[in-house]
Amino acid sequence: MRLLLLLFYTFSAISCTSSTEDQRVECLPGTDKNSCTALGCIWEPTESPAPNCYLPPQYGYSTLSDLYEIENGMAIDLEKSTSISMFDGDFEKVTVSFVHMSENLLRIKMEPVDEKRYQVPITILGSEEPPTTMNYEYQITKDPVFSFKVVRKSTGTVLFDTSLGGLTLADQFLQLAVQLSSSNIYGFGEQEQPSLRHDMNWKTWGMFARDHAPEGDANLYGVHPYYMNVEPDGNTHGVLFLNSNAQEVTMTPAPGLVYRTIGGILDIYIYLGPTPEKVVGQYTASLGRYEPPPFWALGFHLCRWGYNSVANMKAAWQRTLDSGIPFDVQWGDIDYMDRALDFTYNPTDFQELPAFVDELHEKGMKFVPILDPCISTGEPAGSYPPFDEGNTQDIWVKDASGNPLMAKVWPADYCHFPDFFTSKTEDWWLNQLANFYSTIKYDGIWIDMNEPANFVTGSVDGCQENKWNNPPYKPKTDGGDSLLDKTICMDATQSEGIHYDVHSMFGWSEARATNRALREITGKRPFIISRSTFVGSGKYTGHWLGDNWSEWDNMHFSIIGMLQFNHFGMPLVGADICGFIGNTTEELCARWHQLGAFYPFSRNHNLLESIDQDPGVWGLDSIVARAARNALKTKYALLPYLYSLFYKSYNEGGTVARPLWHEFVTDQEALGIDTQFLLGPAVMVSPILDQGKTKRNVYLPGGENTVWYDAYTFERFSAAMKILEVTSDLNNPEDSTPLHIRGGYILPVQDPAGNTAQQRETRTLNLFGYLDSEEKGTGEVYLDDGESMDLTLYTHVKFMVNPGKMDFEVVQDAYTDAMNWKIDYIRLAGISQNIDKVEINGEAAIFTYNPEYQILDILPENFMITGANSITWTSSASHQQSP
Incomplete structure (x- = not known):
């Protein structure tokens, strides 16, 4: 050896x-x-x-x-x-x-x-x-x-x-x-x-x-x-x-x-x-990978801090529905709570919240409430189980004297932080979440303020003068000369040691406890979004990019953050669409919806003092409503592809959203581009990020044999041209986010519906093939029930196109309902010869061929996705055209 x-x-x-x-x-x-x-x-x-x-x-x-x-x-x-x-x-x-x-x-x-x-x-x-x-x-x-x-x-x-x-x-x-x-x-x-x-x-x-x-x-x-x-x-x-x-x-x-x-x-x-994707795959394999989220989690989410009543929440919800915008999840920020107390709801202004959540479920929609970790100490004895049970079980973070550390966050009274590193705290958290679930049938949990955030420096009682609270060197972190600013004393104690060592893992430990609790309570795949994260948090939670600003440059920054967190093994990520702090504008909100629809996690959310910014509030035919509707319909159409990317990321490693250089790592220009991004290897998103602009230059990565297609028109472009000017005019009702599809890929898509439950009910897929310069392409789809915790119960089908032929391979068939899913429509772009015959499994099929755009459309009948399928086509003439 x-x-x-x-x-x-x-x-x-x-x-x-x-x-x-x-x-x-x-x-x-x-x-x-x-x-x-x-x-x-x-x-x-x-x-x-x-x-x-x-x-x-x-x-x-x-x-x-x-x-x-x-x-x-x-x-x-x-x-x-x-x-x-x-x-x-x-x-x-x-x-x-x-x-x-x-x-x-x-x-x-x-x-x-x-x-x-x-x-x-x-x-x-x-x-x-x-x-x-x-x-x-x-x-x-x-x-x-x-x-x-x-x-x-x-x-x-x-x-x-x-x-x-x-x-x-x-x-x-x-x-x-x-x-x-x-x-x-x-x-x-x-x-x-x-x-x-x-x-x-x-x-x-x-x-x-x-x-x-x-x-x-x-x-x-x-x-x-x-x-x-x-x-x-x-x-x-x-x-x-x-x-x-x-x-x-x-x-x-x-x-x-x-x-x-x-x-x-x-x-x-x-x-x-x-390769970049192998690096991410090795990293996440060593830490634990993010499971595919529930299918509905990839839809559109709506929230704001400042609804102030269930009536206002319902009004924003209804405006969004009335605007014809695909919409899956309504959220509740801290104003739904009774006096900012976790596991409660306001008995006056949100009295009808449980009934509203039931209504959401009847329509195939979901509800996600916020929870903050600091538990109020000020309620009468015996009246607030989260505190009473926590005290009995001795779960709190302790100060240097061994007493529960006293902090101040949203509740009117002082509060204690749970030490989520202990199993007894996890059990306590599970019990509180289960009791809350018996009142409001939430579908996921949003954990916030878990850095942990504290409105006083260190603690209500101050912190001792010692080497932990006053280290000889302070890294370049915000908060002046102190590590204690906006958090708790560094010499506070937890089961894993002093807070000085474990501070940045507080959100990680809470996410782990929340993940376990939701599995046991709902029996379904958990949906969690956490503000604070650490190395390995992607095993337990998704992330949003925090309290961003309603400013134009923040759209660009959000792309960078989204790509970074995919590198960090957290693919379910996005920023608050239209911005959180400050008042957005109609143009900014419209452009942000064009971008944010393609975040893996798409949520519109803003601040208490800000104006309403849900897409319907601007008017049902406003540029915001149109932009959101167009972009989200495209996103919903792509959900089978996007969901498959999450499965592939979980099974094989790699990112969902990725920078261009992940696919074109030797393209020197691509190494510096961060105003465009890819979803998987095939879909390139190039949003307009500047105020007053209707055009932008799109960089086409790859070599002279790389082909890109306009996602909407199927027009082909060679990457040899490098720069393509595109237009997206908010005043044009048909315009949407500039999207291009890389030649050589076949995308599984669906006709968009009002929400993902309605969309899945159709049990139909379409296949859009964007062939490369050799008229070849590959693709795949993962199907499951969208929520099961058993991640072996999926069906995985691959598609392969070679000149004159398309084959289907069922790699795994463990999702029993997959036998009821069929393919309604197949479009193959990039076929250069006139087609005069198409056969499916040896039988003549209905088809059309457009020689100008080199598009073959096939209309199969009773084409079940798990069948042993093969499609062939032949031509009587050839008129080769360059892309």
């Missing part, structure tokens, strides 16, 4: 340290020449954004041993090499482990010797058996200090190189500088990033869960210290820093990054890919 392991590392005595400005690693306490040199660091002022005070080449750790064998890997022991200490508490001796998790997953763990440190309580899964071959190797350098490189074996590309120096392992300050394979880096969150590809000019992003509206570079609700890097040859890898403490990352022009955190250990996972 040792000989086998030795094949995957090498030693080197070559120093790779450079003193160029782009490769400096900042000596953080050095704010001027005197403080810098007193630390032993180098002071060289520069006019660039590079640090003036930086660490010398000899800073870091020296090797105490050669690499030695450990279980499933190798390790090496180190000792601190200099007396320089930026923030004290440095660990003198550490061990670096290289653990072979699978052939495409390497774990690198750096921790002090003989000292127990907090580690994130999430298990990262590798292969079931130790890998015998690896697609990576690691190279160790000893001079001037320890560093290592991770190399892709097949190409020799260096993926992760720590020779920039700066390695620090201290009690409350850990740092690692990394040279990247290229400057095409994507990820890290959650913030409102202005571009999907990172700015490498010394830009720093903080990560610490916080209740903050998306704005500037503030750290937001979730923490995802994960990135993807596209290598120069187009191969792609991903890297996770598994850490839940407050942290930051600085992008440098090297190209590189400097990662810093103030607790735990450095625990790094490198995913080899090599």
Whole structure:
């Protein structure tokens, strides 16, 4: 075994340290020449954004041993090499482990010797058996200090190189500088990033869960210290820093990054890919994948904070229905509650809410209420079970003195936060949700304010002065000099440890508890949307992008956030359509509906003080109602395709919404595009994002043999033209979101109906084939009952077109009702020869052929989707045309 392991590392005595400005690693306490040199660091002022005070080449750790064998890997022991200490508490001796998790997953763990440190309580899964071959190797350098490189074996590309120096392992300050394979880096969150590809000019992003509206570079609700890097040859890898403490990352022009955190250990996972979709698939396989949501969850959702009565809620609901807009889910924000108390409803203004929810269900629609985690302490004893039972079971987060921490959120009285890390808290949460369900038959749960958010700093009683509440270094996070702003004391205690360590996992733990509860209560696939998320939250919940602004640039930012969360393994994601904060305008709301219809999670939602913005309020024939109606009818038509993408993501890994470069990773222009996106490999969405515009340029990725089709007209375009000008005029009743379909794909679609229940009742599909330049195409559809928890009970059918023939393959047939689903209509675009005969399973079929658009339409009879079907066509003449 040792000989086998030795094949995957090498030693080197070559120093790779450079003193160029782009490769400096900042000596953080050095704010001027005197403080810098007193630390032993180098002071060289520069006019660039590079640090003036930086660490010398000899800073870091020296090797105490050669690499030695450990279980499933190798390790090496180190000792601190200099007396320089930026923030004290440095660990003198550490061990670096290289653990072979699978052939495409390497774990690198750096921790002090003989000292127990907090580690994130999430298990990262590798292969079931130790890998015998690896697609990576690691190279160790000893001079001037320890560093290592991770190399892709097949190409020799260096993926992760720590020779920039700066390695620090201290009690409350850990740092690692990394040279990247290229400057095409994507990820890290959650913030409102202005571009999907990172700015490498010394830009720093903080990560610490916080209740903050998306704005500037503030750290937001979730923490995802994960990135993807596209290598120069187009191969792609991903890297996770598994850490839940407050942290930051600085992008440098090297190209590189400097990662810093103030607790735990450095625990790094490198995913080899090599394609972008394989990277995401490996990442989600190691953490747990998001299940396909209930089918209805992909429909249109409507909410606002400020209905103030069930009558106003019903009015907005009715306006939407009257506008002819496909519509599935009505939501309730905190104003439905009795005095902001969880698991209650207002007995006066929302007295009829249970009856309204029943009415929704009768019409095939759903209801989702909000819940906040902080439980009021002010109700009379015995009158409010959530508090009384929580007290009896001792489930609360405790302050440093061991008493339940007292916070202030929406209820009038002070409140306690549950510690969702304990099983007894999960049981308590389940019981409260079950009791609530007996009153209101909700269909999903919206969990909010779970960073956790607090309206006072730390607690009502304040926080102690100690190293947890006042760490020696605070990463670049919002809230001034304090980590306590808008949340709870860092020395509060939970079952997993002090809040300092687990703060950013609060939403993760609540989502896990909610997921379990909904499974047991409803017996159906759970639907949950959470504001705060962490690494692995996609196993339990979807996400919306928070309290965005009713401003034009926020539409662009929402595309970036949606694509990032697909990278993070959370494909059910979207932003508040028309914006949450401020008053939208008619034009902005119309354009946002054209975009938001194609978010995987499509919800219109806004703020208490803002005007109504449901699409019907503008008038039944307003540009907003028309835009929403047109775009959502298209989205509903695509739901079989979109739902199949979620199944494929769950079964095989990968994204639902993805950037263009995922499919065209060697297209240099595509690497920087984030105003267009793909749904799966085939559907390209190119919304108009600018005020007053009716046209935009659409970039067509791919080579000269790549074909794109207008989704509405079936007009063909070659990617060789690269730029296509499109028009979407809100004053034209027929115009909608610019969509293009990639040649080579067959999409399962349905005729849109008023809601998904009505749409599914037809049990019919249509197939739209957009053939490539060789007149070939593939597609697939997953069918199930739309809500079952048993995710093996599906039927999976593939479609394959080759010149003159279309075949159907039933890959799995476990959904019993699939035998009743049929295909009503098939359209194949891109057939260049006149067709004079079509046969289905050897029998003549009804068809038409349009030679101008090269479209073959087939009208089968009793064409059941699970049959052993084959379609052939022949031509009597040929008149080849170029796309």
